Amino acid sequence: MAKTYEEINQRIHRGDAVILTAEEMIEYVRKNGVKKAAKEIDVVTTGTFGAMCSSGAWLNFGHAEPPIKFQRVWLNDVEAYTGVAAVDAYIGAAQLSETEGFEYGGAHVIEDLIRGEEVELRATSYGTDCYPRKKIKTQVTLEDLNQAWLLNPRNSYQNYTAATNSSDKTIYTYMGKLLPNYGNVTYTTASQLSPLNNDPYFETIGIGTRIFLAGTHGYIIGEGTQFNTEVPRKNGVPVGAGATLSVRANLKEADPNFLKAATFTGYGVTLFVGLGVPIPILNEKIAERTAISDADIYTHILDYSVPSRSRPVVKTVNYADLRSGRVEINGEEVRTSSVAPLKKAREVAETLKKWIEEGQFEITRPLEAFKPAELRPMRHNVHYVGDVMEKAVIVEEDADIEEISQLLINKNVNHILISREGRLEGIVTSWDVAKAVASGKKRLRDFEVRGVITAKPTETLGIVAERMRKNGISALPVVDNHNKILGIITAENIARFIDIK
Amino acid sequence: MTKKYLLKFGGRALGKPVLADCVLKTKARINILKADAEGNMLVKIPKSSEEKVLRFLRDEGVDVTEQKNVVEYDRERCIDCGLCTSLCPTGAFSLDAESTLVYNEDKCVLCGLCIDACPRRALSKPKF
Numbered sequence: 166m167a168k169t170y171e172e173i174n175q176r177i178h179r180g181d182a183v184i185l186t187a188e189e190m191i192e193y194v195r196k197n198g199v200k201k202a203a204k205e206i207d208v209v210t211t212g213t214f215g216a217m218c219s220s221g222a223w224l225n226f227g228h229a230e231p232p233i234k235f236q237r238v239w240l241n242d243v244e245a246y247t248g249v250a251a252v253d254a255y256i257g258a259a260q261l262s263e264t265e266g267f268e269y270g271g272a273h274v275i276e277d278l279i280r281g282e283e284v285e286l287r288a289t290s291y292g293t294d295c296y297p298r299k300k301i302k303t304q305v306t307l308e309d310l311n312q313a314w315l316l317n318p319r320n321s322y323q324n325y326t327a328a329t330n331s332s333d334k335t336i337y338t339y340m341g342k343l344l345p346n347y348g349n350v351t352y353t354t355a356s357q358l359s360p361l362n363n364d365p366y367f368e369t370i371g372i373g374t375r376i377f378l379a380g381t382h383g384y385i386i387g388e389g390t391q392f393n394t395e396v397p398r399k400n401g402v403p404v405g406a407g408a409t410l411s412v413r414a415n416l417k418e419a420d421p422n423f424l425k426a427a428t429f430t431g432y433g434v435t436l437f438v439g440l441g442v443p444i445p446i447l448n449e450k451i452a453e454r455t456a457i458s459d460a461d462i463y464t465h466i467l468d469y470s471v472p473s474r475s476r477p478v479v480k481t482v483n484y485a486d487l488r489s490g491r492v493e494i495n496g497e498e499v500r501t502s503s504v505a506p507l508k509k510a511r512e513v514a515e516t517l518k519k520w521i522e523e524g525q526f527e528i529t530r531p532l533e534a535f536k537p538a539e540l541r542p543m544r545h546n547v548h549y550v551g552d553v554m555e556k557a558v559i560v561e562e563d564a565d566i567e568e569i570s571q572l573l574i575n576k577n578v579n580h581i582l583i584s585r586e587g588r589l590e591g592i593v594t595s596w597d598v599a600k601a602v603a604s605g606k607k608r609l610r611d612f613e614v615r616g617v618i619t620a621k622p623t624e625t626l627g628i629v630a631e632r633m634r635k636n637g638i639s640a641l642p643v644v645d646n647h648n649k650i651l652g653i654i655t656a657e658n659i660a661r662f663i664d665i666k
Numbered sequence: 667m668t669k670k671y672l673l674k675f676g677g678r679a680l681g682k683p684v685l686a687d688c689v690l691k692t693k694a695r696i697n698i699l700k701a702d703a704e705g706n707m708l709v710k711i712p713k714s715s716e717e718k719v720l721r722f723l724r725d726e727g728v729d730v731t732e733q734k735n736v737v738e739y740d741r742e743r744c745i746d747c748g749l750c751t752s753l754c755p756t757g758a759f760s761l762d763a764e765s766t767l768v769y770n771e772d773k774c775v776l777c778g779l780c781i782d783a784c785p786r787r788a789l790s791k792p793k794f
Contacts, residue, residue: 344779427786435785490752501752504785511765
């Protein structure tokens with residue numbers, strides 16, 4: 166039996182609508198089945214509370230006397246964008262302070278404002294006939310502003326990837342601190358509570374949908390940036406990062422409990438945003454989708470130590486695995502933790518549920534549906550090792566110094582790779598041979614270099630050039646994942662390639 | 667609660683297998699929590715053999731001080747993300763059934779791995 170938006174709103178007004186959170190819905194459907202759930206339940210509330218860098222606020226400060234047209238503006242030393250009219254500015258959550266660096270940024274300015282604290286406004290300008298003032302410095306509070314809108318271009322990812330680190334060094338990412346040698350795994354979604362996982366085909370969510378945002382009523386104003394509907398799905402939900410939302414709310418009504426600034430060491434500043442979407446249970450299909458649980462939602466654990474936009478998949482897991490606190494990687498138990506607090510996501514879904522139950526919040530039919538879109542990479546020239554590498558000169562392990570010296574001269578190279586059945590064992594350079602001769606060493610095993618630093622054909626030239634520089638070497642053997650020799654890339658290859666370009 | 671002790675090996679305590687001798691003599695099940703290259707070691711000593719062990723170590727010239735310091739946790743700043751739980755090697759941080767962060771100070775060995783990982787800057791080194 167189908168319901169309409171109007172019927173559900175009438176029930177909300179009468180005070181007899183039945184509202185469940187997405188977690189409660191799982192239990193309800195398990196006990197009573199989808200048919201009964203579709204009939205009895207009116208709205209399922211969702212919630213997420215995650216680090217959402219693509220957030221910020223448009224602020225209007227009112228005019229100074231005499232007036233100024235901001236050319237550049239700072240709030241507590243954090244620069245805001247003001248390439249619009251005189252006293253409008255956008256403070257981006259991820260913008261860093263010019264004096265405190267990573268420890269303070271746009272997100273902290275937003276948090277300070279909603280806490281009612283004074284913020285230093287500093288602006289400079291070139292001065293015009295209509296806006297003669299050239300600089301200003303004053304203290305303002307949120308109350309002093311004409312308008313303050315939280316306006317976030319990309320929030321509430323529909324699922325996201327998980328992260329680990331295969332390298333031998335700790336790395337610092339927007340997914341948190343990742344310990345070496347698969348030391349931990351981090352993930353960042355509210356999974357079974359997350360808005361877009363509960364309506365994965367956007368049957369009730371669209372432009373104009375009223376939502377919970379930062380503790381007040383907000384609206385979806387469109388697809389978020391990097392909105393992607395072309396990710397392979399499992400049980401209806403994309404495996405990895407899918408759709409996103411662009412949202413707006415009145416910052417003056419925001420609750421500091423649902424908007425928190427944060428710093429990820431080595432990465433930067435971000436804003437934790439609380440966002441919840443009510444899903445009207447119009448029919449059985451929608452009811453069934455809101456009953457999805459962690460065990461049915463999958464994601465890829467990616468290796469964040471690989472400096473590429475296409476990071477290798479280490480393992481595909483579901484959120485019941487991730488939430489258990491441990492997953493297995495290469496036979497070892499690895500601890501998992503979430504970047505996004507589940508407790509706060511629950512608080513969002515519970516608060517939204519309460520608002521609807523108390524008749525303070527009506528559900529809305531979207532004004533317009535989202536349009537399918539795919540995620541394109543940036544258009545620019547990328548060059549890979551595989552395009553530039555040359556054929557390597559290779560000897561077997563039992564080669565002697567005479568043979569190696571002749572090869573260096575005859576082939577006119579400076580590096581010779583040593584292989585055992587096609588797999589890389591070591592490397593010798595002309596300098597190593599000279600040293601070996603000087604010290605009377607004759608056998609290869611006495612002067613070859615083992616534990617060689619290598620490159621993969623799919624790595625970019627920039628990455629391998631940096632690796633050569635860091636290690637003070639002029640060539641890298643190119644190998645596949647099984648250490649099979651594919652070629653060699655030298656500083657000379659790269660220099661010549663750049664010259665041709 | 668089992669106490670944690672910081673042992674500093676220097677002077678005449680160097681060059682001898684002091685801890686091994688101590689374990690053999692006292693039969694105490696000493697748990698080494700942390701050790702560094704500067705000769706510092708953090709250990710847990712069972713209450714029953716605490717007195718014997720401390721006397722032995724001090725007699726051998728080991729500088730022994732009770733370690734009460736742990737990572738400081740600011741509940742007000744914490745948002746219960748639990749990111750620290752996969753970094754802490756001793757399980758001092760965990761999420762309970764309500765997904766609230768629980769800090770078991772007794773397990774903290776002050777390795778400091780969690781401090782720069784906390785996105786809310788709720789964790790810090792203790793002030794001496």
